[in-house]
Amino acid sequence: MTQNKTSWIPEIVYEEAADGVTSHIPFINVPVGEKMPVMLFLFESQETGEFEPDAEGNESPIAEITLHQYADMQVLKEGLSGEEYDRVRAVLGLEPLAVATEKGKQINNRVNQNI
Numbered sequence: 001m002t003q004n005k006t007s008w009i010p011e012i013v014y015e016e017a018a019d020g021v022t023s024h025i026p027f028i029n030v031p032v033g034e035k036m037p038v039m040l041f042l043f044e045s046q047e048t049g050e051f052e053p054d055a056e057g058n059e060s061p062i063a064e065i066t067l068h069q070y071a072d073m074q075v076l077k078e079g080l081s082g083e084e085y086d087r088v089r090a091v092l093g094l095e096p097l098a099v100a101t102e103k104g105k106q107i108n109n110r111v112n113q114n115i
Contacts, residue, residue, distance in 0.1 A: 011028065013027060015027065039072065040070045049061075050062045
């Protein structure tokens with residue numbers, strides 16, 4: 001199993017085109033000599049609808065903070081048996097890898113036929 005210890009802090013960014021259209025898939029610029037983290041930790045912040053006074057006495061929204069962890073599926077695929085990996089995929093609402101791969105091939109074939 002690959003250990004991925006690093007000292008750099010990944011920054012999740014979204015690409016914005018000149019016409020204002022933004023990709024919905026973010027990316028992380030990985031510095032030379034570093035590797036993509038195998039797991040990302042993200043805080044979810046969601047306002048509760050309640051307020052409390054801030055340091056200046058102004059009403060400030062109260063937010064609940066929840067820590068989430070996101071693992072690199074490629075690392076899981078390499079470290080788990082096919083059955084274990086498909087179980088993880090099922091928990092995430094994904095089809096078994098063989099089914100998804102076949103559907104992907106069919107989509108690619110249709111795209112190639114239309115080019």
